[in-house]
Amino acid sequence: MTLTSPQKRKSRWPVWARRGLMENIATVLIALGFLMLFQPFALSLYTYSFITMLAGTVMFIIVSKFPE
Amino acid sequence: MLNRTAENVARATPEPLARKVRGISDKGLAWLFISPTILLLLAINIFPLFWAIYLSFTNFRANRPNEVVKNLGFANYQRILADKDIWIAMQTTAHFVFWTILLQTLIGFTLAWLIDRKFRGHAFWTTLILVPMMLSPAVVGNFWRFLYEPQIGLFAYAISFVTGIPPTNIQMLSNVSLAPWSIIIVDTWMWTPYVMLICLAGLRSIPEYIYEAAEVDRASNWRQFWSITLPMALPFIMLAVLFRGIENFKMFDMVNLLTGGGPGSTTEVASITLKRQAFESWRTGYSSAFAIILFVAVFGLANIYVKALNKVKQR
Amino acid sequence: MSLTTAHSVVAPSANSKRIAGAIIIAYALISIVPLLWIFATSFKTPPDSIAYPPKLLFQPSLEGYCNLFTTRTRQTPEYINSLGPATDFCDETTRKRNMVIAGPSNFLPRFVNSLIIAFGSTFCAVFLGTLSAYGFSRFKVPLADDLLFFILSTRMMPPIAVAIPIYLMYRELGLSDTALGMILLYTAVNVSLAVWLLKGFIDEIPREYEEAAMIDGYTRLQAFWRTVLPQATTGIAATAIFCLIFAWNEYAFAALLTSGTAQTAPPFIPTIIGEGGQDWPAVAAGTTIFLVPILVFTILLRKQLLRGITFGAVRK
Numbered sequence: 001m002t003l004t005s006p007q008k009r010k011s012r013w014p015v016w017a018r019r020g021l022m023e024n025i026a027t028v029l030i031a032l033g034f035l036m037l038f039q040p041f042a043l044s045l046y047t048y049s050f051i052t053m054l055a056g057t058v059m060f061i062i063v064s065k066f067p068e
Numbered sequence: 069m070l071n072r073t074a075e076n077v078a079r080a081t082p083e084p085l086a087r088k089v090r091g092i093s094d095k096g097l098a099w100l101f102i103s104p105t106i107l108l109l110l111a112i113n114i115f116p117l118f119w120a121i122y123l124s125f126t127n128f129r130a131n132r133p134n135e136v137v138k139n140l141g142f143a144n145y146q147r148i149l150a151d152k153d154i155w156i157a158m159q160t161t162a163h164f165v166f167w168t169i170l171l172q173t174l175i176g177f178t179l180a181w182l183i184d185r186k187f188r189g190h191a192f193w194t195t196l197i198l199v200p201m202m203l204s205p206a207v208v209g210n211f212w213r214f215l216y217e218p219q220i221g222l223f224a225y226a227i228s229f230v231t232g233i234p235p236t237n238i239q240m241l242s243n244v245s246l247a248p249w250s251i252i253i254v255d256t257w258m259w260t261p262y263v264m265l266i267c268l269a270g271l272r273s274i275p276e277y278i279y280e281a282a283e284v285d286r287a288s289n290w291r292q293f294w295s296i297t298l299p300m301a302l303p304f305i306m307l308a309v310l311f312r313g314i315e316n317f318k319m320f321d322m323v324n325l326l327t328g329g330g331p332g333s334t335t336e337v338a339s340i341t342l343k344r345q346a347f348e349s350w351r352t353g354y355s356s357a358f359a360i361i362l363f364v365a366v367f368g369l370a371n372i373y374v375k376a377l378n379k380v381k382q383r
Numbered sequence: 384m385s386l387t388t389a390h391s392v393v394a395p396s397a398n399s400k401r402i403a404g405a406i407i408i409a410y411a412l413i414s415i416v417p418l419l420w421i422f423a424t425s426f427k428t429p430p431d432s433i434a435y436p437p438k439l440l441f442q443p444s445l446e447g448y449c450n451l452f453t454t455r456t457r458q459t460p461e462y463i464n465s466l467g468p469a470t471d472f473c474d475e476t477t478r479k480r481n482m483v484i485a486g487p488s489n490f491l492p493r494f495v496n497s498l499i500i501a502f503g504s505t506f507c508a509v510f511l512g513t514l515s516a517y518g519f520s521r522f523k524v525p526l527a528d529d530l531l532f533f534i535l536s537t538r539m540m541p542p543i544a545v546a547i548p549i550y551l552m553y554r555e556l557g558l559s560d561t562a563l564g565m566i567l568l569y570t571a572v573n574v575s576l577a578v579w580l581l582k583g584f585i586d587e588i589p590r591e592y593e594e595a596a597m598i599d600g601y602t603r604l605q606a607f608w609r610t611v612l613p614q615a616t617t618g619i620a621a622t623a624i625f626c627l628i629f630a631w632n633e634y635a636f637a638a639l640l641t642s643g644t645a646q647t648a649p650p651f652i653p654t655i656i657g658e659g660g661q662d663w664p665a666v667a668a669g670t671t672i673f674l675v676p677i678l679v680f681t682i683l684l685r686k687q688l689l690r691g692i693t694f695g696a697v698r699k
Contacts, residue, residue, distance in 0.1 A: 037162075043150070046149065046158065050149055057368040061371070094522055097522070101517055108511065109574065117545075188404065201692075204649055206653070208421075261414075265688060325653055339541060339542075343639070356547055359543065359544030362544050363540060
């Protein structure tokens with residue numbers, strides 16, 4: 001993937017794992033966890049809200065170490 | 069004399085070496101300066117946090133410290149996450165968070181937008197508007213109970229004066245459907261200035277030349293608002309919304325004093341449930357698990373908040 | 384809308400300014416009513432305070448303040464008549480209600496607790512915060528961003544969630560219901576704000592000053608003391624006021640972790656009761672005394688408020 005634009009991107013870090021994109025995914029995951037926590041429709045969604053938020057938060061912390 | 073020698077030595081020696089000569093090295097000084105804060109936070113925040121994580125896997129009860137502590141694994145978490153009452157408390161919290169943020173953002177942004185017109189005396193009136201947010205939510209919230217009193221309270225009287233409903237019928241705090249709104253009103257009154265102040269900063273950060281360019285292009289005011297004002301102020305609005313979201317998600321003091329979670333459990337937000345479990349039923353292990361769940365939620369939002377802060381900082 | 388009359392093409396017209404001004408003034412006046420009502424109620428007599436319709440005009444009285452600072456017991460008229468003449472105003476008003484003053488109330492000690500804890504924790508937080516902020520601002524600290532986030536995140540924690548283990552820890556250490564325990568706790572909460580705010584202020588002081596001082600032969604520590612600190616005084620003062628207001632206003636920790644000797648004013652004021660329910664003039668009097676310092680500070684701080692509430696990120 002880095003081969004497509006060698007001048008622009010010097011690092012060998014794959015494009016899909018760059019900070020911006022992954023941080024957005026983690027943000028969406030945390031937001032989704034909140035929606036599941038707050039929704040009044042299904043108890044099972046509430047049950048899995050915590051693990052979703054935890055996954056999003058852990059992902060956010062890891063991903064923030066990735067290069068830009 | 070001595071000074072001059074020092075100066076000469078300083079000029080002659082290369083930078084890194086020069087720093088070492090003058091007492092403590094920069095690196096040492098940096099750690100000397102930072103470590104007390106980190107140590108304090110480790111002792112008062114992080115150590116208790118890990119203790120709470122440990123307790124959340126047990127059936128420990130703080131009012132019976134001599135009982136044998138059993139390891140329950142994830143049972144506390146499973147119980148909380150399948151508990152209908154706590155689910156309902158979460159929905160109560162959601163209702164509170166949703167409406168307060170919606171009202172505060174709408175009113176706060178509108179006020180900021182009006183203040184940005186810089187009419188005469190706007191600085192004075194802005195300061196006056198900002199006063200409620202600096203006050204103690206507990207002490208002022210407590211006084212709102214008096215304003216909400218059905219007959220003698222000013223709020224009930226004012227509402228009945230406007231609507232014609234007899235003032236004895238306006239039971240803000242004891243009516244099941246009005247109680248959640250009584251809290252929303254106080255929170256909105258108190259924190260709209262907060263949202264307003266940040267929105268005002270957002271509006272003021274928009275450079276004038278963009279509007280001038282739009283004016284040249286003959287863009288209508290309506291168009292300018294939607295394609296310049298709102299998008300440019302959006303990072304600031306997000307910042308305010310996120311912070312209010314975190315604060316209201318963990319709201320305790322105002323609710324505890326206004327309704328205490330009542331009537332029944334109609335205003336029992338997450339913090340009140342947590343307090344009842346931890347400090348009234350003394351189910352320490354169980355409530356620690358609940359505390360960890362709330363903590364993870366807030367921590368996740370805090371990550372996003374800091375990201376939003378950095379975005380605003382770059383402006 | 385024609386904008387030709389305005390000086391700048393984008394300046395709002397005089398009319399829209401007038402309308403905006405009217406709305407803002409109306410909002411400000413309405414939002415200030417509860418505070419005025421607190422102030423007014425503190426000067427009402429108990430019967431006036433619960434009159435229907437609520438009294439806008441009334442004979443001002445200091446009874447609320449008397450009741451705030453004293454505890455009273457009901458006595459028979461014969462007993463009251465057998466006493467000598469009333470010594471002061473409070474004594475007189477209390478006797479009119481068929482009561483005698485039994486002693487001072489807990490308000491003053493609670494207020495003093497609030498002062499000790501707020502000032503103590505502010506001093507510690509600002510001291511630690513200034514050092515750390517300087518460290519983060521001037522040196523390359525490994526993982527600086529993570530440490531700063533860690534510091535900020537401690538402030539975001541839900542107070543009740545923190546209070547459970549703190550309660551247990553303080554019980555073990557003998558710190559529960561002590562001023563020292565509360566000072567430590569508030570310092571920990573405030574230090575995060577102090578670090579973030581002060582880092583913003585110190586970042587704005589050009590490094591050249593210190594570098595010049597160091598070329599003159601000062602050590603880094605002396606340079607910090609003689610050039611950075613004097614220039615950061617405004618920032619330090621603003622930060623101190625923010626910390627002070629937080630510690631002054633805090634309720635959740637105080638309500639859960641203190642009950643007697645170290646209780647602060649916020650959990651105490653709601654418990655002021657008279658005969659047959661809450662003594663609203665006394666509560667209002669306590670609230671007024673409690674709020675006046677914050678009002679003064681808010682006015683002093685108005686230019687720095689934005690910085691304070693965004694942890695130094697938005698500087699205008």
